[in-house]
Amino acid sequence: MNRQFRLKRRPVGRVTREDFDLVEAPVPEPAEGQAVIRNLYLSLDPTNRIWMSDQPQYMPPVAIGEVMRGGGIGRVVASRNPAYREGDLVNGILGWQDYYVAGAPGEMFAPSVIPDGLPIPLPTLMGACGMTGLTAYFGLTEIGQPKPGETVVVSAAAGAVGSVVGQVAKILGARVVGIAGGAAKCAFITGELGFDAAVDYKAPDWREQLKAATPNGIDVNFENVGGEIMEAVVARMNLYSRMPLCGMISTYNDAQRPRYDLSPFLMKRIRLQGFIILDFKDRYIEGSMQLAQWLMEGKLKARETVVEGLDKAPEALNMLFDGSNIGKLIVKI
Numbered sequence: 001m002n003r004q005f006r007l008k009r010r011p012v013g014r015v016t017r018e019d020f021d022l023v024e025a026p027v028p029e030p031a032e033g034q035a036v037i038r039n040l041y042l043s044l045d046p047t048n049r050i051w052m053s054d055q056p057q058y059m060p061p062v063a064i065g066e067v068m069r070g071g072g073i074g075r076v077v078a079s080r081n082p083a084y085r086e087g088d089l090v091n092g093i094l095g096w097q098d099y100y101v102a103g104a105p106g107e108m109f110a111p112s113v114i115p116d117g118l119p120i121p122l123p124t125l126m127g128a129c130g131m132t133g134l135t136a137y138f139g140l141t142e143i144g145q146p147k148p149g150e151t152v153v154v155s156a157a158a159g160a161v162g163s164v165v166g167q168v169a170k171i172l173g174a175r176v177v178g179i180a181g182g183a184a185k186c187a188f189i190t191g192e193l194g195f196d197a198a199v200d201y202k203a204p205d206w207r208e209q210l211k212a213a214t215p216n217g218i219d220v221n222f223e224n225v226g227g228e229i230m231e232a233v234v235a236r237m238n239l240y241s242r243m244p245l246c247g248m249i250s251t252y253n254d255a256q257r258p259r260y261d262l263s264p265f266l267m268k269r270i271r272l273q274g275f276i277i278l279d280f281k282d283r284y285i286e287g288s289m290q291l292a293q294w295l296m297e298g299k300l301k302a303r304e305t306v307v308e309g310l311d312k313a314p315e316a317l318n319m320l321f322d323g324s325n326i327g328k329l330i331v332k333i
């Protein structure tokens, strides 16, 4: 059977199991031009929460009754489409379900075939060498553009995107400060990942920690969380500094959009640019090859938190919001 999580209602606050119907349908058969994919791993991302809402966003929201949208890796089990051979591994928006039909009417993105024999574990192809790694790489290099010796600050620093941002910034010769919740995550980014300093935003003195960690101000703020952490970082940004705005996870569970004071951007001529990784889709191969090379050379460390079982997906998504993941959060189906 094909288990599918279908969105039953738009969540209010944190996601609950009751926001979905878990339905079972027969395993699909491919029609001419289609291929059936057995999903193996599901990527859990903060943007899943955005897609469940009907706030204005960069893609249509998931419709009520529709299979929950989500990235994944799977294996082709039947194909009547020359682009897919049985046994191929593919990467794409495969949904919160056991099986995906490639080439079905209304498909938003065709899954791409993963080249045979890549010496990279599949979970890492979803994280450090996949979509979140690419987000870190292009957001930092194209928008942040750190120069050697400059100070880069990244929030959600022990997470999928943040952990790669900090490591790439180090490779590029910057001084890197990560902001993360709790002593264990701070020890992970400075110890295992080689960040220069960490700020524990759950500690009462986090503002003093931020000040002490950025004596020369901040040249690049890779923003992942928004809210008061972002405001405190912006207050320390330098003249002509850059701010890739990647995400604002601290407010995704809120119904109200926050209001911010933009005057620091004017006074300090900060260049702020929001981006969505899809903006760089023509350069994914280039970015993945660079990340894979750094991984192979031992310059980039990949970390994943893997939850077992498709049925855990709704509850596991909340790990991104309570911070119980380190690195990329993945469900092994």
Ligand SMILES: NC(=O)c1ccc[n+]([C@@H]2O[C@H](COP(=O)([O-])OP(=O)(O)OC[C@H]3O[C@@H](n4cnc5c(N)ncnc54)[C@H](OP(=O)(O)O)[C@@H]3O)[C@@H](O)[C@H]2O)c1
Pocket: 045, 046, 047, 131, 132, 135, 156, 157, 158, 159, 160, 161, 162, 179, 180, 181, 182, 185, 224, 225, 229, 245, 246, 247, 248, 249, 250, 251, 275, 276, 277, 278, 319, 320, 321, 322, 323, 324, 325, 326, 327, 328, 329
């Ligand atoms: N623009 C794009 O194309 C794109 C692509 C991928 C991701 N993103 C964005 O990048 C950000 C990180 O995503 P990710 O996939 O790498 O997730 P992640 O960092 O692996 O997980 C989210 C982390 O955010 C932190 N967090 C959650 N609520 C917070 C709060 N209220 N205040 C401060 N920190 C909080 C938690 O870490 P702590 O334990 O440290 O609190 C949690 O582990 C998100 O904003 C996401 O939307 C954007």
